[in-house]
Amino acid sequence: MNEKLIRLAERRERLIAQAAAQRLALAQNIEPWRAPLARADQGLAVLRYLKGHPAWIVGGIALLAALRPGRVSAAGIGKWLTRGWATWQMVRKLRGR
Numbered sequence: 001m002n003e004k005l006i007r008l009a010e011r012r013e014r015l016i017a018q019a020a021a022q023r024l025a026l027a028q029n030i031e032p033w034r035a036p037l038a039r040a041d042q043g044l045a046v047l048r049y050l051k052g053h054p055a056w057i058v059g060g061i062a063l064l065a066a067l068r069p070g071r072v073s074a075a076g077i078g079k080w081l082t083r084g085w086a087t088w089q090m091v092r093k094l095r096g097r
Contacts, residue, residue, distance in 0.1 A: 059084070 050057055066080060 063080065063084075067076065
């Protein structure tokens with residue numbers, strides 16, 4: 001019985017060492033993908049946010065339609081940003097936030 005326990009302990013040690021080597025190899029193989037996956041995760045977070053707040057999509061499209069190429073100027077953008085900010089503040093106050 002003692003010999004069986006010794007073999008099991010030795011096998012356990014080999015498996016633990018093998019798992020550690022596999023974790024190290026996996027970490028080294030995944031490292032080049034860390035930054036691209038982080039960007040993809042951020043993109044998905046933005047998409048989830050926009051899915052929950054569709055008014056931002058509509059507002060962005062309306063802003064692009066209002067600022068068609070050729071009509072874009074710093075004064076025009078400032079005017080639209082001021083109007084948008086005032087509208088947003090008014091909506092927040094009406095909602096009680």
